[in-house]
Amino acid sequence: MSKFKHFLGIDVSKEYFDAVVIVDGNKEKSFHCQFDNDSKGIKSLCKWLKEQGSTYKNTLVCLEHTGMYGRLIIRNLISFKFDIWVEMSLKIIRSIGVQRGKNDKLDAERIAYYALKNVNEAIIHKAPRMEIDKIRNLLSLREKLITTKATLVRNANEFKQFDVAATKLFEKLHKNTIKGLQKDLKNIEIQLDNLIKEDQNLSKIYNQSTSVPGIGRITSLFLICYTNEFTMYSTPRQLACYAGVVPFEYTSGKSIRVRPKVHYLANKKLKKQLHMCALSAIRSDPELKHYFSRKVEEGKSKMLVINNVRNKLVHRVCACVRGNKIFEKRQVA
Structure with a gap:
């Protein structure tokens, strides 16, 4: 029996958010209001909920993943002891069926109804620690700086073929910019190192x-952030599915026989990192190098085997973290 009587759906945007609360589990008995997406707006939301008889004890709050726009709402509502369910927007859309029309109020109402209908499957959001938020923000900034630097260098290299004089001018003008970007990137690396060293749990997991061959510092930090210190997934397979490295069967009757393949819904950043880790592991780990060579000789495609290695790396990391141990290399016969 669920403890929740009321279901609050929130549709978030940059400047404001729409809230619809379904009272006493009755879809026909719902109330809507719009609030500013700031601390004052969230306090007004709590006051409005109280007027509807909705409190942190009897209300399930549901909202979609919206990145930075939803962080303030989640952080504040958790501090007010509300139970929050942060769900994929695609799951909400597909569960409701065919819908016509769209606006913010309607979206909030659909989210509230989704929470009511699937309350027994609710996964209560556990807020990451402040250190994890800092690492996530630093990694995001690092990625933007690397992209900016690569763009400047690429543009200069493209001009070399067509206009040498322009290339020299470009290199002269953005020389200091690239140096500044490199300095900022080094400072980010130092900040990340300090955060890891100063926190006992982070240092241990890192x-x-x-220790798993092929897994580098950035991939390790991505895994720590996306799994909230390996607390969000109960099995390695769940994490591997999230990373998009688990192949699924696609068959129907006698006519449709498609070879197993990974699903397109995945964390693309993490998948990219694991791909580079797999290539590194195949070169540096004798066991995985032997596995790769053996499977390719058997006629398996290289991409299939690389994906298998990505899957193995996820399982190895999870085994080390869950078992509280350092990875031990095995001798290849």
């Missing part, structure tokens, strides 16, 4: 995950 050392365990990077």
Whole structure:
């Protein structure tokens, strides 16, 4: 029996958010209001909920993944002891069926109804620690700086073929910019190192995950952030599915026989990192190098085998973290 009597759906945008609360589990008995997406707006939301008889004890709050726009709402509502369910927007859309029309109020109402209908499957959001938020923000900034630097260098290299004089001018003008970007990137690396060293749990998980051949510091930090210190997934397969490295069967009757393939819904950043880790592991780990060579000789496609290695790396990291141990290399016969 669920403890929740009321279901609050929130549709978030940059400047404001729409809230619809379904009272006493009755879809026909719902109330809507719009609030500013700031601390004052969230306090007004709590006051409005109280007027509807909705409190943190009897209300399930549901909202979609909206990145930075929803962080303030989640952080504040958790501080007010509300139970929050942060769900994929695609799951909400597909569960409701065919819908016509769209606006913010309607979206909030659909989210509230989704929470009511699937309350027994609710996964209560556990807010990451402040250190994890800092690492996530630093990684995001690092990625933007690397992209900016690569764009400047690429543009200069493209001009070399057509206009040498323009290339020299470009290199002269953005020389200091690139140096500044490199300096900022080094400072970010220092900040990340300090955060890991100063936190005992982070340091432990980081050392365990990077002990797996092929797993580097950035991939380890991505895994820590996306799994909230390996607390969000109960099995390695769940994490591997999230990373998009688990192949699924596609068959129907006698006519449709498609070879197993990974699903397109995945964390693309993490998948990209694991791909590079797999290539590194195949070169540096004798066991995986032997596995790769053997499977290719058997006629398996290289991409299929690389994906299998990505899957193995996820399972190895999870085994080390869950077992609280450092990875031990095995001798290849």
